[in-house]
Amino acid sequence: MKGSSGLFSVKMRASCSRRHISGAEKIVPPHAVPHTVSQLAERALNHPKGVPDFINIKIENPGAIVRLEALPVVTERTSTPDEGLARAASLLKEAGVLRMDEIMALFRETYSMRGAMLLDADTLERLEPDRERGVRATCMDDSDSILKGTAGGKNHYAEAIVLATKVANAPGIVGEICVSDDPDYVTGYVATRNIGYRRITVIKEKGDPAGGRIFLYRGRREDVASTIRFLEKTPVVVEGVPVLGAVAEERRMDGLAAEMSVIDSAGLRRGIRVLDSPAGPEALAGCRRLAVLSSNDYLDLARDPRVTAAASGASAKWGAGSGGSRLTTGTQPPHVALERHLASFKGTDDAVLFATGYMANVGTIQALVKKGDAIVSDELNHASIIDGCRLSGADVIVYRHGDMDDLARKLSFCREHRRRLAVSDAVFSMDGDMLDLPRFLDVCSANDAFSMIDEAHSTGVAGATGRGLVEHFGCGHPDILLGTLSKALGSAGGFVCCSGEIADFLRNRARSFIFSTSPCPAAAAAADAALTVLENEPWRVEKLRENVGFFTRELARRGISAKSPSAIVPIPVGDERRAMAAASALEESGFLVPAIRYPAVPMGAARLRVALMSSHTRETLSSAAEAIARALGNLV
Numbered sequence: 001m002k003g004s005s006g007l008f009s010v011k012m013r014a015s016c017s018r019r020h021i022s023g024a025e026k027i028v029p030p031h032a033v034p035h036t037v038s039q040l041a042e043r044a045l046n047h048p049k050g051v052p053d054f055i056n057i058k059i060e061n062p063g064a065i066v067r068l069e070a071l072p073v074v075t076e077r078t079s080t081p082d083e084g085l086a087r088a089a090s091l092l093k094e095a096g097v098l099r100m101d102e103i104m105a106l107f108r109e110t111y112s113m114r115g116a117m118l119l120d121a122d123t124l125e126r127l128e129p130d131r132e133r134g135v136r137a138t139c140m141d142d143s144d145s146i147l148k149g150t151a152g153g154k155n156h157y158a159e160a161i162v163l164a165t166k167v168a169n170a171p172g173i174v175g176e177i178c179v180s181d182d183p184d185y186v187t188g189y190v191a192t193r194n195i196g197y198r199r200i201t202v203i204k205e206k207g208d209p210a211g212g213r214i215f216l217y218r219g220r221r222e223d224v225a226s227t228i229r230f231l232e233k234t235p236v237v238v239e240g241v242p243v244l245g246a247v248a249e250e251r252r253m254d255g256l257a258a259e260m261s262v263i264d265s266a267g268l269r270r271g272i273r274v275l276d277s278p279a280g281p282e283a284l285a286g287c288r289r290l291a292v293l294s295s296n297d298y299l300d301l302a303r304d305p306r307v308t309a310a311a312s313g314a315s316a317k318w319g320a321g322s323g324g325s326r327l328t329t330g331t332q333p334p335h336v337a338l339e340r341h342l343a344s345f346k347g348t349d350d351a352v353l354f355a356t357g358y359m360a361n362v363g364t365i366q367a368l369v370k371k372g373d374a375i376v377s378d379e380l381n382h383a384s385i386i387d388g389c390r391l392s393g394a395d396v397i398v399y400r401h402g403d404m405d406d407l408a409r410k411l412s413f414c415r416e417h418r419r420r421l422a423v424s425d426a427v428f429s430m431d432g433d434m435l436d437l438p439r440f441l442d443v444c445s446a447n448d449a450f451s452m453i454d455e456a457h458s459t460g461v462a463g464a465t466g467r468g469l470v471e472h473f474g475c476g477h478p479d480i481l482l483g484t485l486s487k488a489l490g491s492a493g494g495f496v497c498c499s500g501e502i503a504d505f506l507r508n509r510a511r512s513f514i515f516s517t518s519p520c521p522a523a524a525a526a527a528d529a530a531l532t533v534l535e536n537e538p539w540r541v542e543k544l545r546e547n548v549g550f551f552t553r554e555l556a557r558r559g560i561s562a563k564s565p566s567a568i569v570p571i572p573v574g575d576e577r578r579a580m581a582a583a584s585a586l587e588e589s590g591f592l593v594p595a596i597r598y599p600a601v602p603m604g605a606a607r608l609r610v611a612l613m614s615s616h617t618r619e620t621l622s623s624a625a626e627a628i629a630r631a632l633g634n635l636v
């Protein structure tokens, strides 16, 4: 038996049609060999690159083993790939490699190589015997990888430190730079014996599959072969690699920082603005007065004295919080009264109150359908519908926006499913257009599907008295008529109006209803009072409609064509940055009109989204139209 370490090397290589899928090596004591073999087999079989058709596992006693101390690790925080590459170059310069600009320019050539480029650090001569293959650092392991083993998975971080330690200690190697070819891993490193292992948090764009490494050599040509032999053949065990737990926090935060940098570079960072005033057509932001053209408080009821008085009265009488979920101690008279009022307003048998519209969607969809069922959903449905679909476990089939023929076709594909649910926004939140409810209902009944609509933006807006789409079209009811109290009703909370049977089912099955504290009594009482105001003052709905007509005519006079059957008037812009620039120009001129960007709308479909209120004055609306035209460059 050669050597005396008593350790074994276990190597795994997996491929499919000769394409490399996964590879790894462990150096372990004899008792750990069987466990290691099974871990590596598991890793090969579960690799995201695909299922292998060939797995080679080789076990050998490699003889004498070199033990090395892990390089010290320092994290270099960068926020863009350019910054990361510049940092890499300056660190290696610091370590005595002077021609870094030329070396970085050669980096591209490593992308297609399996191994690393071996480069003379001074003459930039390439020294690897086979340029396509490159030089591969193998035969190494963390000294206690068995203890740190990640159940067959890959601990990228520890593996990178082990590799960098071996490379930095190879005779003649003065430095290394490495960028991973994993498209999700934007962190890279440079390493030398002197500066240690410098993790560079962002060194490439997320999603970029290009990666490679360069080993920098300084020494005599005749010694190159022994450097390569050390890198490829000498078994090395690295001691003192930081345990995963010790760096987990840092890695987690790096992941977040990297994602934020991607968000920044796409112009998609969002911030929170504080408005120092109640909801309404005007707001105070610090000491600036802004005309608000983006509130969902369509009928200006959030600050209505009758509504706020109901809220404070209910707080005083029933407490600030409800103290429990609806099925335990959280149902009080204001909750029950509101449910009755909503059912009578919408013309249904019953209503179920949820804490928010979002929770109403998620809970209702998840209760109604599950694995083995099908949901057919409009492609522009609100995020809360999409999240409900995802959580339900049902098959989700998306139909083309507003296309009832496509809905019919896709429902007909689902005849074998146990239950079918068709779901659509009533008024689409980003486009302001309206569902053709009568056709939707026909298609649902022809295909024996539950029909569900989300009236978040049509309650208080559509129909002569604001009762929504059923009133607007004069048609029948969908099975599930969902809405929110947070828009035209000026309060907060979500609801489902439906038959008594479905309401009972939801109270027993909708998890967001069962497992969340019920709305505070003030919110329920405020919504109840707002409904009463709406019933007594239908002129608000009419006034809102007139405002939409007036505003779109004002836009048209300035060359912007926009139409809307609701209170939402989208003004297409396209490019995210241009939309942002227009929104800030509008704010400069005193108008709050948000730019809506991905992920609320598809990438490249950014827009200004105007939402009108019944209380906007004509003067505000025509000066807003003027400012929008200016911001978009229609006027000079």
Ligand code: PMP
Pocket: 356, 357, 358, 359, 361, 382, 384, 425, 429, 454, 456, 457, 484, 485, 486, 492, 493, 494
């Ligand atoms: N559905 C739609 C169509 C919406 O626009 C919204 C709110 N943006 C919701 C549901 C969620 O309602 P809530 O704000 O009450 O959670």
